[in-house]
Amino acid sequence: xxxxxxxxxxxxxxxxxxxxxxxxxxxxxxxxxxxxxxxxxxxxxxxxxxxxxxxxxxxxxxxxxxxxxxxxxxxxxxxxxxxxxxxxxxxxxxxxxxxxxxxxxxxxxxxxxxxxxxxxxxxxxxxxxxxxxxxxxxxxxxxxxxxxxxxxxxxxxxxxxxxxxxxxxxxxxxxxxxxxxxxxxxxxxxxxxxxxxxxxxxxxxxxxxxxxxxxxxxxxxxxxxxxxxxxxxxxxxxxxxxxxxxxxxxxxxxxxxxxxxxxxxxxxxxxxxxxxxxxxxxxxxxxxxxxxxxxxxxxxxxxxxxxxxxxxxxxx
Numbered sequence: 475x476x477x478x479x480x481x482x483x484x485x486x487x488x489x490x491x492x493x494x495x496x497x498x499x500x501x502x503x504x505x506x507x508x509x510x511x512x513x514x515x516x517x518x519x520x521x522x523x524x525x526x527x528x529x530x531x532x533x534x535x536x537x538x539x540x541x542x543x544x545x546x547x548x549x550x551x552x553x554x555x556x557x558x559x560x561x562x563x564x565x566x567x568x569x570x571x572x573x574x575x576x577x578x579x580x581x582x583x584x585x586x587x588x589x590x591x592x593x594x595x596x597x598x599x600x601x602x603x604x605x606x607x608x609x610x611x612x613x614x615x616x617x618x619x620x621x622x623x624x625x626x627x628x629x630x631x632x633x634x635x636x637x638x639x640x641x642x643x644x645x646x647x648x649x650x651x652x653x654x655x656x657x658x659x660x661x662x663x664x665x666x667x668x669x670x671x672x673x674x675x676x677x678x679x680x681x682x683x684x685x686x687x688x689x690x691x692x693x694x695x696x697x698x699x700x701x702x703x704x705x706x707x708x709x710x711x712x713x714x715x716x717x718x719x720x721x722x723x724x725x726x727x728x729x730x731x732x733x734x735x736x737x738x739x740x741x742x743x744x745x746x747x748x749x750x751x752x753x754x755x756x757x758x759x760x761x762x763x764x765x766x767x768x769x770x771x772x773x774x775x776x777x778x779x780x781x782x783x784x785x786x787x788x789x790x
Contacts, residue, residue: 523562523563524562524563526562527559527560527562527563527566527569528563530555530558530559530562531559531566531568531569533555534552534555534556534559534569534573537551537552537555538552538576544576544577544579544580544581545580546580549577549580549581549584550581552573552576552577552581553577553581553584553588556569556573556574556577556588559573560588560591564595564597565595565597565598567592567598567601567604569588569592570588570589570591570592570593570595570598570604571589571592571601571603571604571607573588574586574588574589574592574604574607574608574611575589575607575611578607578610578611578615579615582611582612582615582616582620583616583620583621585611585615586608586611586612586616586621586624586627589604589605589607589608589611589631590605590608590627590631592604592608593605593608593631593634599638600638601638602634602635602636602638602639602642602645603635605631605632605634605635605638606631606632606635606645606648608627608628608631609627609628609629609630609631609632609635609648609649609652610628610648612624612625612627612628612631613625613628613648613652613655625652625655625656625659626656628652629649629652629653629656632645632648632649632652633649635649636649646682649682650675650678650679650682651675651678653678653681653682654671654674654675654677654678655671655674657674657677657678658670658671658673658674663677663726664677664729666722666725666726666729667722668722668726669717669720669722669723670716670717672709672712672713672716673713673716673717673720673722673723673726675709675712675713676706676709676710676712676713676726676727676730677726679702679705679706679709680706680730682702683702683703683706706730707747710727710730710731711746713726713727714727739762739763739765743755743758743760746758749766750765750766750767750774750775751764751766751767751773751774752764768780768782768783768785768787769785769787770783770785771783771785775787
């Protein structure tokens with residue numbers, strides 16, 4: 475055997491040994507830098523795990539492009555490929571968002587798994603689309619049989635999305651409607667039986683108001699609707715109109731209005747706000763309790779003294 479061939483073989487063996495040693499060192503250094511990396515990556519790629527995940531992502535796109543659609547036959551393979559990508563790069567944003575949503579119809583529980591993992595990644599804490607998509611999939615596509623806790627998880631995901639983006643009202647709407655579904659499924663709210671979706675929606679809105687807090691009732695910091703008081707009043711009107719004689723609905727409305735409408739006057743029949751001096755509700759014609767009028771002449775008061783007769787109403 476020629477010496478040159480032996481030399482080449484020795485060099486190749488030494489290079490392989492040094493390469494493996496270097497890969498082990500880089501793997502340890504990368505684990506110190508990248509959170510949870512050791513838990514996800516099982517193979518030493520010499521510190522090129524992120525590059526490998528990008529290559530896998532391109533291959534994933536190419537694979538999906540060659541399919542007629544995501545279905546029962548290829549859903550497991552798509553899920554396997556996404557997990558392989560995330561094993562090398564647990565922060566791969568597109569794998570979570572686009573990859574997860576690609577499974578939403580054919581394999582919703584797998585889609586929810588991918589999306590929820592992305593939602594909880596510390597490095598993606600500013601991304602609101604991923605938790606919103608997770609909540610959407612859990613609410614719309616996952617069934618109770620597949621996951622009995624799906625609505626609780628969906629509400630948790632919508633709340634996470636709302637905390638990251640306060641400019642999108644439809645996130646808050648999805649959050650409250652999902653909470654309403656949980657209340658309706660449970661059948662009770664604060665000890666009061668809940669019968670229909672409108673009643674449950676009123677309860678959910680009120681819960682959200684109490685969580686978020688207002689000027690006169692500090693909450694725990696959660697974001698709320700800009701005009702949640704008005705929305706609660708509308709929800710109360712809708713709940714009462716749908717079942718005006720339901721004592722449980724009326725009990726809920728009484729409890730809510732006790733805290734919500736301290737300075738407003740509402741018609742007992744339709745819950746519309748009426749003004750000082752009104753004798754009848756302008757919305758339904760119901761007779762209302764008159765307020766804000768002069769004790770002497772009955773004119774609407776604009777201040778302490780009646781502008782019509784001069785009577786001092788502070789003495790009444």
